[in-house]
Amino acid sequence: MTFVPNSASARDIAHHLHPYTNLKVHETEGPLVITRGKGVYVYDEDGKDYLEAMAGLWSASLGFSEPRLVDAAVKQLKELPYYHTFTHKSHLPSIDLAEKLKSVAPVPMSKVIFQNSGSEANDTVVKLVWYYHNAIGKPEKKKIISRIKAYHGVTVASASLTGLPNNHRDFDLPIANILHADCPHYYRFAQDGESEEDFATRLADNLEKLILKEGPETVGGFIAEPIMGAGGVIVPPKTYFEKIQAVLQKYDVLFIVDEVICGFGRTGNYWGSQTFDLKPDMLSCAKALSSSYLPISAVMVNEKVYQAMVVESEKIGVFGHGYTYSGHPVCAAVALETLKIYEERNIVEHVQQVGPRMQAGLRKFLDHPLVGEVRGTGLIGAVEMVQDKKSRASFDPKLGLGAKLAKIAQANGLIVRAIGDSIAFTPPLVITEAEIDDMLARMKKSLDEALAWLD
Numbered sequence: 456m457t458f459v460p461n462s463a464s465a466r467d468i469a470h471h472l473h474p475y476t477n478l479k480v481h482e483t484e485g486p487l488v489i490t491r492g493k494g495v496y497v498y499d500e501d502g503k504d505y506l507e508a509m510a511g512l513w514s515a516s517l518g519f520s521e522p523r524l525v526d527a528a529v530k531q532l533k534e535l536p537y538y539h540t541f542t543h544k545s546h547l548p549s550i551d552l553a554e555k556l557k558s559v560a561p562v563p564m565s566k567v568i569f570q571n572s573g574s575e576a577n578d579t580v581v582k583l584v585w586y587y588h589n590a591i592g593k594p595e596k597k598k599i600i601s602r603i604k605a606y607h608g609v610t611v612a613s614a615s616l617t618g619l620p621n622n623h624r625d626f627d628l629p630i631a632n633i634l635h636a637d638c639p640h641y642y643r644f645a646q647d648g649e650s651e652e653d654f655a656t657r658l659a660d661n662l663e664k665l666i667l668k669e670g671p672e673t674v675g676g677f678i679a680e681p682i683m684g685a686g687g688v689i690v691p692p693k694t695y696f697e698k699i700q701a702v703l704q705k706y707d708v709l710f711i712v713d714e715v716i717c718g719f720g721r722t723g724n725y726w727g728s729q730t731f732d733l734k735p736d737m738l739s740c741a742k743a744l745s746s747s748y749l750p751i752s753a754v755m756v757n758e759k760v761y762q763a764m765v766v767e768s769e770k771i772g773v774f775g776h777g778y779t780y781s782g783h784p785v786c787a788a789v790a791l792e793t794l795k796i797y798e799e800r801n802i803v804e805h806v807q808q809v810g811p812r813m814q815a816g817l818r819k820f821l822d823h824p825l826v827g828e829v830r831g832t833g834l835i836g837a838v839e840m841v842q843d844k845k846s847r848a849s850f851d852p853k854l855g856l857g858a859k860l861a862k863i864a865q866a867n868g869l870i871v872r873a874i875g876d877s878i879a880f881t882p883p884l885v886i887t888e889a890e891i892d893d894m895l896a897r898m899k900k901s902l903d904e905a906l907a908w909l910d
């Protein structure tokens with residue numbers, strides 16, 4: 456493609472290094488420049504509308520034009536635009552937000568610590584697993600188990616937790632002492648004739664074997680997303696978490712739930728932990744915490760973890776961790792307003808109401824020649840395209856069908872995420888039934904065009 460000199464696209468190619476982008480392709484194809492948003496739609500430079508079926512990055516829960524969040528930011532900017540939370544300093548927005556998060560936590564939590572991103576939250580979690588075990592006199596108990604296809608971020612430690620090859624390859628990751636257990640994707644990894652329950656039992660048995668092989672005295676933590684997001688929207692099989700949690704309890708392994716995508720209504724309950732009856736010792740959240748209007752993340756720790764931290768920080772003289780922007784007052788004020796709006800507008804009930812329409816609509820695509828599996832719950836879902844429905848054989852990855860579908864969808868005014876040949880949907884939580892129908896119609900057209908492209 457050729458670009459008008461000095462256009463936004465030309466300048467982007469010349470100056471801007473993009474995350475999660477094929478840099479070579481970008482040099483010739485350039486960016487999609489989004490200039491404004493309204494509700495669940497965003498608009499490009501030419502005014503073309505796109506239904507944002509990913510809410511950005513699984514994140515802009517209140518859509519792209521919520522004025523109350525703007526007002527909350529402006530008000531806080533005028534009052535106290537910045538202050539920190541180191542060395543016993545504090546400010547009301549972070550106090551209020553910590554209190555609020557604790558009050559809505561899925562299990563009793565003791566304290567809340569703030570970061571700026573999901574990656575930083577999970578990085579903090581890794582350090583807390585280590586700090587905790589040093590504090591309780593078990594310095595060997597440091598290994599953390601994540602899962603194949605998990606996504607926990609891209610900082611050095613959180614990328615190590617992430618179980619996707621492209622986040623490790625040529626970055627010299629993962630770091631030591633991070634292990635990856637089985638991916639709980641029934642459609643892909645169950646054996647012939649294995650029920651969901653049997654598959655879950657096998658995975659829990661494998662986790663136990665892994666812990667025994669490593670030595671239970673060396674395994675300190677297990678981290679999981681309730682539904683794996685960036686790994687392909689993988690919903691755990693029935694009884695999976697019940698069996699996994701029993702193994703963790705047996706070997707005294709801290710359970711960390713990453714609610715960065717699933718938190719705040721996405722799965723049809725306030726937390727994914729409630730959807731799957733999870734009892735975390737620590738919980739990380741971000742994204743919909745502020746509807747992503749400003750960067751903020753949080754880690755909640757239970758009383759057991761907190762008490763150990765108190766002892767250790769007293770011994771050392773300080774809990775030597777934190778960021779310049781931890782609990783940034785403007786971000787915290789926007790997050791507080793976001794949580795207030797969720798309550799006022801009954802966002803969880805709204806997801807319970809409209810989620811089934813999206814799920815039913817996506818499942819209708821099972822009749823399409825390209826679609827092998829549809830999965831999801833609430834307002835998170837994925838459609839997986841396969842070459843052969845019966846054998847579940849995938850298309851040759853070199854074909855790049857998923858990426859092609861996403862490109863066709865974009866031309867049709869629909870922004871989705873391709874994860875291999877799975878197409879993910881996590882629209883803003885405020886989406887209406889009519890907008891869901893619009894989303895599904897744009898997807899249907901795109902699937903038909905992808906099929907025609909294959910011929």
Ligand code: PLP
Nearest residue numbers: 572573574606607608684715716
């Ligand atoms: N954890 C999960 C489950 C995520 O989906 C993501 C991002 O998509 C992260 C952590 C990392 O968050 P961030 O991109 O804010 O660092």
